[in-house]
Amino acid sequence: MTIRTGVYPGTFDPVTLGHMDIIRRGAKLVDRLVVGVTTNASKSPMFSLEERMAMVQREVAGIGGEIHVVSFDSLLMDFAEREGAKVIVRGLRAVADFEYEYQMAGMNQQINPRVETVFLMADVALQPIASKLVKEIAIYGGPIDRFVTPAVAADVGKRVREVGLKGTR
Template identity: 80%
Template sequence: MAERIGVYPGTFDPITLGHMDIIRRGAKLVDRLMIGVTTNPSKSPMFTIEERMAIVRREVAGIGGTVEVVAFDSLLMDFAERQGARVIIRGLRAVADFEYEYQMAGMNQQINPRVETVFLMADVALQPIASRLVKEIALFGGPIGKFVTPAVCAEVVARVEVIGRKGS
């Protein structure tokens, strides 16, 4: 039987406890999970892609050898094809996520019908967490320790010290 390879794509800027929940659970569904770290032209990243990859690799190290971290800068379906993936794993936090993700899954299905999209609901306690909000809270000096691991928290706080806090 062929190895089941899945892709979990995202910017992971920064990686949150919600992402980690989806990674742990997604890794159980496939033989190998490729975490695709990408850039989103509509977002302003706090960390470079190299920094994000290093952070994600560190954070997923305890999950085991079935998880790999790879950068990509292409259409998701082209990346999935290059990885030999037949599954895209996407996390859903709320109904608002579903509408966007449903549309993307439909478009991706049109591009490459050999790859299926699987949606995983985030753990209820983690559903409100979004990287964008974590960065916003940190930039205003708020506490982010409930949303990211201690190591990620320290890195975000250190980056905010470099780029400067907002507000007075």
């Protein structure tokens, strides 16, 4: 029996309820879902790679199915090949996401035509959530509990206090 493996890549800085929705739903589409936590040179992460990996691992622990959290710092298609994935799972929130993701899927298809990209629409209630906005709200002392789990909210609040940013929640 062939195991269908999918990869859901992202920076997860921090992991949001939107990410968790895509992980839950993506895990139903494949036998094995690899959540690939990566670095992104164009982003300034609030959490280290190790912290983000631990955060995602903690959050996926209660989800059924075979979910693995793995770090990578390479081309996505090389990572997918290394993991034996035939599917890349991507979440879409809005039209702007689609334009970018469509372009990336096309480039990835050129690099490795053996791997398909599957788009999952974010749950309507979760569509506006973005890690960047969660961090900004937290930095200015706003409530983020509607966008992340209580444990992630605590992690973000602690980091904001440690770094001495504006927020105190």
